[in-house]
Amino acid sequence: MGGDYAPKANVLGAIAAHKSLNAGEHIVLIGDTGQIKPLLLEEGFNPDHFEYYHTEEVIGMAEHPTKAIIQKPNSSIGLGFQLLKEGKIDSFASAGNSGAMLVGAVFSVKTIPGIIRPCLSTIVPKLKGGIGLMLDVGANADCKPDTLLQFGVLGSLYAENVMNIPRPKVALMNIGEEDEKGNMLALATFPLMKETELFNFVGNIEGRDLFNDKADVIVCDGFTGNVMLKLAESFYMLTIRKGFKDEFFDRFNYENYGGSPVLGVNAPVLIGHGISSPEAIKNMLFQSRDMINSQLVHKIQAAFH
């Protein structure tokens, strides 16, 4: 039920994803079956291919996340996290209220022991092909050095296991490449990353390095990451509006990747863009599958054990 074009875009995305499922893989739709099932029939799709949990309650895009999660346990998001917690689903994805998705993840499946703060990551297209990961992009506006160090571990494990990048290059977003550059946070984080054996730290990078090959995983506080993400999105929208066609800018389209993985909680959780199209929903479902199949959560749990 989440997203600006729900439930139709979500239903169409699920139908598209269904075609590529392997044996033993199931899509579970959580929401108002009174709305969902007629949409499936309209598409000539057999509703029996999906499983359903019916609820008519929804959390609105503008609702206060924590209040909504507490007051609406039977909303589609609330129910989704309940099912995730009970193990009835293996991954939960929604294009609904992002804050409620974050809060719901932490309240239900909980933060992985040893992790200070879960974070929100985003996939970044690389100029030479392939993708990178930037984190945090908004879950933690204020961060401490040890939190950023953990983001490096989380991002490195995601890049290695889900994006299949061997020995991912992890960099710290900063205002200069030299070791002694930065604000107090970056200055205090740099030596922790330089000394760590938890990932392959390649040093500081700058705003101009987001799309080049210096790093596969870019670590920053959630304020910086959020501002960068939105600035990059606005540029992508500009190239669309101006009618520029280009392979790299095409790969900028969030639809290709699906959602933003929430990293550091005890189950795969993905947050989709509010404007998620059927294509975006489909790819978010594939990304959910990749997070399940790679056993990323188990690997993160083991790393912080």
Place this chain on the structure above:
Amino acid sequence: MGGDYAPKANVLGAIAAHKSLNAGEHIVLIGDTGQIKPLLLEEGFNPDHFEYYHTEEVIGMAEHPTKAIIQKPNSSIGLGFQLLKEGKIDSFASAGNSGAMLVGAVFSVKTIPGIIRPCLSTIVPKLKGGIGLMLDVGANADCKPDTLLQFGVLGSLYAENVMNIPRPKVALMNIGEEDEKGNMLALATFPLMKETELFNFVGNIEGRDLFNDKADVIVCDGFTGNVMLKLAESFYMLTIRKGFKDEFFDRFNYENYGGSPVLGVNAPVLIGHGISSPEAIKNMLFQSRDMINSQLVHKIQAAFH
């Protein structure tokens, strides 16, 4: 002598600017006249149009700013600030070592009384035409709420007096538009800006709003501003590399604006891009003139009196 293409680009820029000077306006070249004068003659330009202060010493692009300023008072940058302090020149601009320019400005002409920290600003093209100002973009990696409030005053005065924007709209860069969004710095700054009568505060904006009309003056800490500036520059370079031609992206070219004004010191100071072309140098000279003619520094001094 500053910049990757100095002294040739600087000399050519000065020649180009000379053509548009009004009566009583003079360009002063500071550097190795042994290199400068042959370049002028090569161009068939009468060297008597300019004034000169000769020095052969330079501060390299990679030198430590504070050390270099202290140890090389007779470098072209050191001499420039000496002349600025003595009132022998009314404005000083260089495409050389940015850090040395910042340190030199504070050491020589000093911070305006009442100002906590001078800052570095950058001109931002607006989609609907015209330009905006973003500050700080790197002089202060860590800021406090009252520093950001002052950046709002500095930016508003620059926009009003140099960019000729009446009642400039000042916004705070943040991760959401709502009053209660932000990191600790933004959350503490917002109420100060909301209550101030020192400028026309229009609220929070996001990374995606850099080029739209929500704000004429965008206030942020120097870490965020530097990362945004470099990310935006990398996008501009991409559009060039990809061969996209567009009026808006053309206006992105720093060459059109010249340099980055240092705001909050007792004289006009401009820092040019390291890769400054003759066109950039020319426009930096015009920007210097605008800063002098608008009496910006006097207006800032009066505002903080």
